[in-house]
Every structure is written in C-alpha cells, then in structure tokens.
Amino acid sequence: xxxxxxxxxxxxxxxxxxxxxxxxxxxxxxxxxxxxxxxxxxxxxxxxxxxxxxxxxxxxxxxxxxxxxxxxxxxxxxxxxxxxxxxxxxxxxxxxxxxxxxxxxxxxxxxxxxxxxxxxxxxxxxxxxxxxxxxxxxxxxxxxxxxxxxxxxxxxxxxxxxxxxxxxxxxxxxxxxxxxxxxxxxx
Numbered sequence: 544x545x546x547x548x549x550x551x552x553x554x555x556x557x558x559x560x561x562x563x564x565x566x567x568x569x570x571x572x573x574x575x576x577x578x579x580x581x582x583x584x585x586x587x588x589x590x591x592x593x594x595x596x597x598x599x600x601x602x603x604x605x606x607x608x609x610x611x612x613x614x615x616x617x618x619x620x621x622x623x624x625x626x627x628x629x630x631x632x633x634x635x636x637x638x639x640x641x642x643x644x645x646x647x648x649x650x651x652x653x654x655x656x657x658x659x660x661x662x663x664x665x666x667x668x669x670x671x672x673x674x675x676x677x678x679x680x681x682x683x684x685x686x687x688x689x690x691x692x693x694x695x696x697x698x699x700x701x702x703x704x705x706x707x708x709x710x711x712x713x714x715x716x717x718x719x720x721x722x723x724x725x726x727x728x729x730x
Contacts (some may be wrong), residue, residue, distance in 0.1 A: 544552075545671065547670055548612055548633075549631075550670055551613050551630070551670070552612060552629070554575075554665055554669060555611070555612070555615075557561070557615070557665065558611055559658070559660075559661050561619065561620055561654070561657060562617055562618060562619065562623070562657055562661070563620060564615035564616070564618070564629065564658060564661060564662075565615060565616055566607070566608075566611050566614065566616065567603055567607035567608070567611075567614060567615070567625070567628060568603070568608070568616075569600055569603055569604070569608075571603065571616055571625045571647060572596055572600050572603060573596070573598045574616075574626070574646070575593075575599050575620050575625070575628070575636075576593055576595075576599040577604070577646055578627065578628075578644055578645070578647075579592065579599055579602065579640075580592060580593045581646075581647055582600075584644060584645075584646075585649060586664035587679065587682075587683045587686065588644060589705060592701045594671075599602070603730075607628070609638065613626070613630060613631035613632060613633065614629075614630045615628065615629050615630070615631075615641075615662075616628055617654065617658045617660075619654075623706075624645075625655065626645060626646045626648075626654060627643060627644055627645035627646055627658070628643065628647045629641065629642070629643040629655075629656065629658050629659060629662055631662050631665070631666060637673035637674065638672065638674045638675075638676070639666050639672050639674075639675050639676075640661070640675070640676055640677060640678075641659060641662055641675060641676070641677045642667075642678075643655055643658065643659060643677075646693055649721075656693060657687050657690045659689055660692075660693050663675055663693050663694070663724065667721050667724045667725075671721075671727070672720050672721060673720065674718055674719070675695075675718065675719050675720070676695070676698075676716060676718035677690050677695065677716075677717050677718075678701070678714045678715065678716050678717070679714060679715055679717075679726075680692065680705065680712050680715075681700060681711070681713045681714065681715055682712075683711070685718065687715055691717070693719070694719050694723065694724065694727050695717035695719045696718065697715055697716070697717050698716045698717065698718055700713050700714065700716070700718055701713065701715075701716060703710035713723060
C-alpha cells in the first residue's frame with residue numbers, strides 16, 4: 544500500500560501554466576487577511592471573519608502550518624502574489640475532498656479551475672484516489688461552476704449541513720471518480 548502522506552510531502556509544491564501551489568506561511572498573512580476579512584467570501588465558508596491580521600496569523604498557524612500536507616497557497620506566477628488557497632483533505636485511502644477559497648479580485652479568471660484541476664490530477668495520477676469530492680453552499684454558483692469545469696458531477700444536496708450563526712444551510716456535493724477522470728482525459 545502506498546503512503547499517501549509521503550506522496551503529499553513529495554508534492555508540496557505544484558505548478559501549472561499560470562500558478563504555483565505551495566505551502567502557506569506566516570508571510571502570506573496580508574494576502575490571506577484580504578480573503579478572510581471579506582464578507583463576500585466569508586458567507587460561503589465555515590470559518591468566522593478575520594477581525595485583524597493577528598486573527599489571520601493564528602488561522603495560518605493552526606490550519607495551514609500545524610498539518611501542512613495537502614494545503615496550498617495559490618500563487619500567480621506573473622507577480623508572485625497569493626490569491627487563494629486550496630486544500631486536499633484525505634478522507635480514507637481511496638477518497639479525498641477538495642476545498643478552496645479565492646480573493647474576490649481574482650474571480651472569473653479561471654484561476655480556481657486551473658488550481659483545482661491540478662489538485663484533481665495529483666489525486667488520481669499520483670495518490671491513486673478512487674473518488675475526489677467537493678461541497679459548496681447551494682447558493683455558491685461560482686464554486687459549483689468550478690466543480691463542473693474540473694469534471695465533477697453533482698451527487699445531491701446535504702440539507703441543513705452547515706451551521707453559520709443561528710442558521711443552517713444546504714450544501715451541494717460534487718464528485719469525480721478515477722474511471723471518469725481517465726475517460727474524460729482531464730488534466
């Protein structure tokens with residue numbers, strides 16, 4: 544049996560035509576703060592809004608640095624700016640989940656589709672996953688669009704899945720199986 548975490552450690556830096564995916568560091572705090580303090584982004588994620596740069600530094604240390612494998616900052620090659628993050632969370636030997644966020648200033652430029660496509664490629668070609676899935680709030684049309692563009696199919700809706708404040712929100716589930724990945728020639 545292959546060691547998934549060793550493979551993730553060996554692939555902690557990935558590149559695409561326009562992007563570098565690399566570990567997040569405390570030096571990325573200003574760029575992460577710009578994402579984590581934006582109410583238009585926060586309404587779609589499970590964590591609380593970042594009140595200040597210190598909140599962001601704590602978040603980086605506790606989320607990205609404590610267990611860094613599979614967690615990447617999305618860096619634009621043209622200016623070396625961190626514009627988002629993407630996580631590959633191993634759920635079992637054969638199943639992984641993708642989660643991501645992108646600075647609002649960089650929406651609708653194909654950045655997340657390119658980053659997520661690279662993570663899907665890593666999942667199936669190197670980690671030999673059987674299934675990769677992602678979830679998003681049903682209201683997050685842009686995120687569901689990314690999932691479709693990388694070849695995922697909507698499986699259904701998890702009703703009342705995410706609690707934010709006093710409200711419960713529905714989440715859509717999308718997935719891609721290894722056989723579908725091979726047949727669609729997605730990479």
